[in-house]
Amino acid sequence: MTAALAMSSLEAGGHASTEYRIGAQDVLSVLVFRVPELSAEAIRVDSSGSIDMPLIGSVPALNRTPGQLASDIQTRLGASYLRNPQVTVRVTEAASQKVTIDGAVNEPGVYEMKGRTTLLQAVAMAKGASAISNLRSVAVFRNVDDQRMVAVFDLGEIRMGRAEDPVLQGDDIVVVDTSRLSVVMREVISALPGLSIFRTY
Template sequence: MRFFLLFLAAASLAGCGTQGPAGFSSAGTIDPQQFMAASSGAEASGYRIGPSDKLSLTVFQVEDLSFEEIFVDASGKLQLPLLGSVQAAGLTPAELSTDLERRLGERYLRNPRVSVSVSEAASQKITVDGAVMKPGVYEMRGRTTLLQAVAMAEGGTRIADLRKVAVFRSAEGRPMVAVFDLAAIRRGEAADPIVLGDDVVVVDTSRLSARYRDIIEVLPGLAVFAYL
């Protein structure tokens, strides 16, 4: 619960100057289909490479510097020909691509073009709280859906309202929230969304503070992310 309270405190600071739902604006609403497409795995916007991630690295027209599979070591570095040890952990794939282009361009290649993608994310953390059997912080390995995240916490309690499961996340430094019907997802009546590292999942929104319950009530619909 401590992790969730810290998240909500940060969200409150970001929304400073508003008066609860009266200050809420849906102008930042994200289309659910757009969200589902954008969060389909490790290539989701803002993903930062971590130790033991498996990457695909391509240097255009230079096969000796290209790898279908290359692993970030435990210290967060890549071991590459010519360049040696290069820091990868903490960077997005785009940032790493830019860094490698700069390094190669300074000494070895003229106008190099580098593409980096994450083939498999080794581990990310997610917080599952609320009406679940074992609230806590869990390690995700690779692609993880909302159903799988809740299963990590051994599912909802007998009194949990699974029709209202909130997912809080930070996008470009701004807190966001969406509400999903986990019961409908289990029945196959709704898509099972991908959750991302550092998301906070709260089963049964009745357990949130009145301020956050009111904000959620004015969202334009279930499964729609909106800025807090």
């Protein structure tokens, strides 16, 4: 296991989300239907992970999907200011986030992601899996709220369209072919209840 991998980790349990998660310094478009004075064409997520909205003030945005953030804004506006507000949030500019790609790929390394990046796209950034790789066992490590988590994906099934292509998050670590991990980590992964599910370890 590489030093970077030994320090890595992941997110809360459950199936991997296919939606982009908002990051710090992303630029968002927030549209409040028929209320232009509460809308914003370009609002940047600050370093603390929040945006500042008229009337309702600071709203946490970090690691939320656009849909989740829109729902949060709707709830706050509806509580005190508007009746049945309709809010749409779009990511208009994604700040650079990094992903580490290791294992049986042609060019392992740390790569920049701009916007929504899936597992297949990340492996392609590393010039693809090597000829000796085991595509049925691709691990994604993530660190969220000090929780170490890992999920294993079958890249072959994803390529065939028979499995979902997960969206990566900033600072994820992808290891193609889990046989390249330490014995302890392989035992942890072999104990997972199923593919494509993030679990703590």
